[in-house]
Amino acid sequence: xxxxxxxxxxxxxxxxxxxxxxxxxxxxxxxxxxxxxxxxxxxxxxxxxxxxxxxxxxxxxxxxxxxxxxxxxxxxxxxxxxxxxxxxxxxxxxxxxxxxxxxxxxxxxxxxxxxxxxxxxxxxxxxxxxxxxxxxxxxxxxxxxxxxxxxxxxxxxxxxxxxxxxxxxxxxxxxxxxxxxxxxxxxxxxxxxxxxxxxxxxxxxxxxxxxxxxxxxxxxxxxxxxxxxxxxxxxxxxxxxxxxxxxxxxxxxxxx
Amino acid sequence: xxxxxxxxxxxxxxxxxxxxxxxxxxxxxxxxxxxxxxxxxxxxxxxxxxxxxxxxxxxxxxxxxxxxxxxxxxxxxxxxxxxxxxxxxxxxxxxxxxxxxxxxxxxxxxxxxxxxxxxxxxxxxxxxxxxxxxxxxxxxxxxxxxxxxxxxxxxxxxxxxxxxxxxxxxxxxxxxxxxxxxxxxxxxxxxxxxxxxxxxxxxxxxxxx
Numbered sequence: 001x002x003x004x005x006x007x008x009x010x011x012x013x014x015x016x017x018x019x020x021x022x023x024x025x026x027x028x029x030x031x032x033x034x035x036x037x038x039x040x041x042x043x044x045x046x047x048x049x050x051x052x053x054x055x056x057x058x059x060x061x062x063x064x065x066x067x068x069x070x071x072x073x074x075x076x077x078x079x080x081x082x083x084x085x086x087x088x089x090x091x092x093x094x095x096x097x098x099x100x101x102x103x104x105x106x107x108x109x110x111x112x113x114x115x116x117x118x119x120x121x122x123x124x125x126x127x128x129x130x131x132x133x134x135x136x137x138x139x140x141x142x143x144x145x146x147x148x149x150x151x152x153x154x155x156x157x158x159x160x161x162x163x164x165x166x167x168x169x170x171x172x173x174x175x176x177x178x179x180x181x182x183x184x185x186x187x188x189x190x191x192x193x194x195x196x197x198x199x200x201x202x203x204x205x206x207x208x209x210x211x212x213x214x215x216x217x218x219x220x221x222x223x224x225x226x227x228x229x230x231x232x233x234x235x236x237x238x239x240x241x242x243x244x245x246x247x248x249x250x251x252x253x254x255x256x
Numbered sequence: 257x258x259x260x261x262x263x264x265x266x267x268x269x270x271x272x273x274x275x276x277x278x279x280x281x282x283x284x285x286x287x288x289x290x291x292x293x294x295x296x297x298x299x300x301x302x303x304x305x306x307x308x309x310x311x312x313x314x315x316x317x318x319x320x321x322x323x324x325x326x327x328x329x330x331x332x333x334x335x336x337x338x339x340x341x342x343x344x345x346x347x348x349x350x351x352x353x354x355x356x357x358x359x360x361x362x363x364x365x366x367x368x369x370x371x372x373x374x375x376x377x378x379x380x381x382x383x384x385x386x387x388x389x390x391x392x393x394x395x396x397x398x399x400x401x402x403x404x405x406x407x408x409x410x411x412x413x414x415x416x417x418x419x420x421x422x423x424x425x426x427x428x429x430x431x432x433x434x435x436x437x438x439x440x441x442x443x444x445x446x447x448x449x450x451x452x453x454x455x456x457x458x459x460x461x462x463x464x465x
Contacts, residue, residue: 053412055401058385078445080382080403107405107445134381134405134446151407178375178383256401 004036007215007226011042013086016073017253019044021243023092023159024076025235030094031155034234037099039218039226040092041211044084046070048174049161051079051148056254064173074253077159079135079148081175087165087196089207091118091214095156101222102156111135111147114158118145121217122162125210127200137162142195162214164207165198270295276306280343283309284325285335298328301335312338318350318359339392348421349394362391362421369396370464376455378404382446384455390464395419398456404447411442415452424460429453 008026012018019042029035048060048070059081060072070083084090093114095102102110115131122129122137122144129145132138137145137160147160171194197205215226231239246252259282263272269291276283283306287298305312313321322343329336338352340359349362373387382404389396398419406412418436422428433449436442444451 051403052409053401053406054403055385055387055399058401076409078403078405078409105407105443107407107443148405150405150409152409178385256399 002223002225004225004227005218006036006038006229008038008040008229008231009042010040010231013043014045016044016047016049016071016084017247018239018243019090020049020073020075021247022231022235022239024242024246025231025239026092027094027150027155027157028153028238029232029235030096031153033096033154035094035232037096037224038092038094040090040094041214042090042092043086043088043207044090046083046085046167046170048072048081048083050074050081050253052076053078053256054081055256058178059176061174061176068170068174070170070174072253073247074256075148075159077148077150077157080146082146082161083166083171083175084161085166085170087163087167087198087207089162089164089210089214090159091162091211092157092159097151097154097156099156105151107149107151108134110149110151110156110158114149114156115145115147115160117218117221118160118162118214119217120221121210121214122197124217125197125201125205125213127197139195139200143193144195144197144200162207162210163194163196164205164210165196168194168196274302276309280320280322281313282323284323285328286325287328288330290328290330294328294330294333297333298335305335312352312357318342318361319344319348321350321359349392351392362394362396368392372459372462372464374455374458374462376451376458378447378451381448381451384447384451386455386459388456388459390424390460393423393425395422395424395456400452400455402447405445406447407443407445411440414440415442419456424456426453426457429456 010022026038026040030038052074102113112131115137119129119131119137128139129137135147136143145160145162147158149158197210259277260275263270269289271289272287274285285302290298319342321340323341326335326338340350342348350359351362353360368391370390372390376384382402384402386400388398398416400416415436422432430453433452437449
């Protein structure tokens with residue numbers, strides 16, 4: 001019998017703070033053994049999600065955020081700032097540490113291995129996606145998906161966002177891109193470094209269609225079966241606590 | 257006890273460093289370039305200062321100081337700029353306030369504080385962004401940020417704390433940061449210990465505000 005992963009579609013589209021609280025809840029519970037291996041799909045309306053080591057002041061154009069109604073939230077994993085809107089699909093994989101897919105303590109290996117399902121899903125759709133170390137999925141040197149993750153709480157955690165049909169014009173406005181970052185990429189702006197599934201396929205694509213393709217990609221890549229389920233009551237309690245004490249606070253989101 | 261004498265002599269004058277060592281403390285006098293009169297005055301005063309150094313050292317407001325340094329000011333004809341450093345791993349820095357005859361912890365007074373910043377893109381890796389304040393060549397405060405990965409995540413803040421009071425100098429930073437990564441079991445992805453060293457040095461070279 002195939003291994004089963006729980007498939008969660010818990011999301012708070014207009015509350016990125018609650019979304020990120022759930023994002024931390026799942027690996028904590030999976031690591032402690034109280035929840036099964038899980039993949040979660042979710043959306044945010046327009047939001048900047050900062051990496052846990054980033055400076056909000058240095059990365060975010062707050063005037064542009066105000067103008068475009070973009071919120072700013074910090075995640076618990078490292079990596080760079082990303083822009084989410086309804087045209088962006090988020091996925092998060094939480095496995096108990098020691099899972100045979102990702103043995104050991106090598107975060108680079110986690111990114112590589114746990115991007116495979118997504119790469120496969122995108123290819124099934126017709127996008128020539130490739131994993132690009134350290135943590136990107138690219139199409140012809142343009143980023144279509146970025147990942148981040150951690151190994152902690154006795155769990156292996158990998159999450160990523162996929163630009164399906166996001167508004168790249170807003171993305172270019174709300175994120176400040178440091179000159180030093182672009183220096184070795186031979187391109188001038190964040191607009192030119194990224195692409196969307198829609199642009200690659202030359203047609204409108206829903207995030208649902210991409211999600212279905214990734215579910216299939218994951219089942220093929222890892223030999224698992226995804227079973228739709230809901231959060232446990234224990235998870236709801238922890239998510240609520242993390243929302244109140246961490247993700248709904250500007251001390252966490254903006255102070256660094 | 258006098259341990260080391262180093263001197264240079266040239267047409268413009270002579271310079272010497274004298275190092276006195278007792279059980280706990282190295283006391284270093286750095287004269288800078290002096291002419292003959294200045295040299296003899298400086299040496300006279302060294303004699304006097306080594307006589308009272310125990311009183312200076314024993315100011316009870318500080319932790320034991322492992323190193324005390326000072327330099328000679330030709331204009332005012334006196335040894336000045338007394339700095340003390342603790343031996344503990346945090347290497348706290350003090351400056352001697354001779355008007356009040358006591359040590360003042362550096363960082364407690366806002367004199368000579370410079371705000372500096374730099375962005376450093378690690379080779380094949382991520383961006384390290386440094387914002388620091390420097391006082392007399394030492395790190396007074398430091399914020400490290402960027403799009404790298406560090407495990408465990410909590411250790412970036414610990415690294416920032418470790419850097420407080422350290423000299424913005426390549427070998428000091430290198431050994432401090434390497435030792436931090438080793439002893440704490442910190443692992444980086446997209447960033448290595450030497451990238452933090454390079455970023456900090458780049459910031460230290462930046463014009464201050």
